[in-house]
Amino acid sequence: MTEIKNNIYYVGAKDWDRKFFDELVPLTEGTTYNSYFIKGSEKNALIDSVDPEKFDTLLSNLERLGVEKIDYLVSLHCEQDHSGCIPVILQEFPECRVVTNEKNFKLLQEHLHISPEQIKVVEEWDTLSLGDKTLQFFFIPWVHWPETMAAYLQEDKVLFPCDMFGSHYATSEMFAKSDAYQLELIKSYYAEIMMPYKKVIVKNLEKIDQLDIDMIAASHGPIYDDPQFPINAYKDWVSDKVTNHVVIPYISMHHSTRIMVEHLLDELTERNILATPYNLVGCDISQLASSLVDSATVVLAGPQILAGPHPALANAAFLSNMLKPKTKYVSIMGSYGWGGKMVEKLQAMIPNIKAELIEPLMIKGMPREDDLRLINEFADKILEKHRSEGLV
Numbered sequence: 001m002t003e004i005k006n007n008i009y010y011v012g013a014k015d016w017d018r019k020f021f022d023e024l025v026p027l028t029e030g031t032t033y034n035s036y037f038i039k040g041s042e043k044n045a046l047i048d049s050v051d052p053e054k055f056d057t058l059l060s061n062l063e064r065l066g067v068e069k070i071d072y073l074v075s076l077h078c079e080q081d082h083s084g085c086i087p088v089i090l091q092e093f094p095e096c097r098v099v100t101n102e103k104n105f106k107l108l109q110e111h112l113h114i115s116p117e118q119i120k121v122v123e124e125w126d127t128l129s130l131g132d133k134t135l136q137f138f139f140i141p142w143v144h145w146p147e148t149m150a151a152y153l154q155e156d157k158v159l160f161p162c163d164m165f166g167s168h169y170a171t172s173e174m175f176a177k178s179d180a181y182q183l184e185l186i187k188s189y190y191a192e193i194m195m196p197y198k199k200v201i202v203k204n205l206e207k208i209d210q211l212d213i214d215m216i217a218a219s220h221g222p223i224y225d226d227p228q229f230p231i232n233a234y235k236d237w238v239s240d241k242v243t244n245h246v247v248i249p250y251i252s253m254h255h256s257t258r259i260m261v262e263h264l265l266d267e268l269t270e271r272n273i274l275a276t277p278y279n280l281v282g283c284d285i286s287q288l289a290s291s292l293v294d295s296a297t298v299v300l301a302g303p304q305i306l307a308g309p310h311p312a313l314a315n316a317a318f319l320s321n322m323l324k325p326k327t328k329y330v331s332i333m334g335s336y337g338w339g340g341k342m343v344e345k346l347q348a349m350i351p352n353i354k355a356e357l358i359e360p361l362m363i364k365g366m367p368r369e370d371d372l373r374l375i376n377e378f379a380d381k382i383l384e385k386h387r388s389e390g391l392v
């Protein structure tokens, strides 16, 4: 319940213990559900609610602040970690009206059974006066649902962009440090849910560029009093720029593929190319996703099984395809016993990765010296491609 700026209060909840998000993404730092209370001279507004698990925290924060009525609850995004408490807020504060856009108007009725009479619909760039403070709304679709919108508090120059620029990071520090660790956390968050919508995010960033922003109060993670820090990071990730990095998700049952991967890592290192292996046994997929944000090359590696890829590698290919990374080069390597269609099957699984294919390399059984020489040539091909991009 901290005042983050003149009469703007943090009333959200920290979830230090949450281990997974969307029952999929591992969380190393927990997360937060950020809700902000804005006290205007005539009206007040709550920006989003919290996950229903943390309703008691939100309510107690409002009580401690002495809030007796809420005029508006601005719903920026329908997903339950932000909107899940709206029904109970409306019970506690029956005079409150939910303010949102047309798309969310429908979603809130379907997902949370909120009655249409309780919702006030706003158009893009509409304003809402709280007396001495004015909220302005604009739409930032696909970060990461179609209805997502942002609110901008004009007088205080605070942007509330919901999930955009968010990070899964429960910390007792209210404001984010503009450091490498915070960047890593924003990047994995971007990778997991925003990366597939890069093209729309470019347009959303153009809208944000029109505003004079002092502070960004996103819906997860600490607040930014250095707004250009997350904005510049996003601009970099949505651009065509890639880094001199090869991501190698791999699996190996009897070490044959593993020997290949380890040899490739050495060879790439010798060629001044950064490479990261992700052993898919117990792999933190948020780290893998993060690596996919800007790496030039992805090499999927694994054994042939029942004439196809190992299911763990198929899963990594499926995930990579879903995330639509801007990867420029892709390849497949692995070991086999007698034959099958692993390469073709994996290739067919990644249509969304619009990358040039580097000739795959499959080796029979445990690699011998001659096979390792083929891996050197494979590394040479990657070097040639990275050189053509000006990365090495």
Ligand SMILES: Cc1cc2nc3c(=O)[nH]c(=O)nc-3n(C[C@H](O)[C@H](O)[C@H](O)COP(=O)(O)O)c2cc1C
Pocket: 251, 252, 253, 254, 255, 256, 257, 258, 302, 303, 304, 305, 306, 307, 308, 335, 336, 337, 338, 339, 340, 364, 365, 366
């Ligand atoms: C359950 C199972 C199924 C396999 N199916 C095939 C197959 O369909 N085609 C093939 O060429 N090799 C098949 N193999 C052999 C492996 O591809 C081969 O042993 C390979 O060298 C294993 O590489 P790894 O040590 O990196 O896991 C199979 C092996 C196992 C254990």
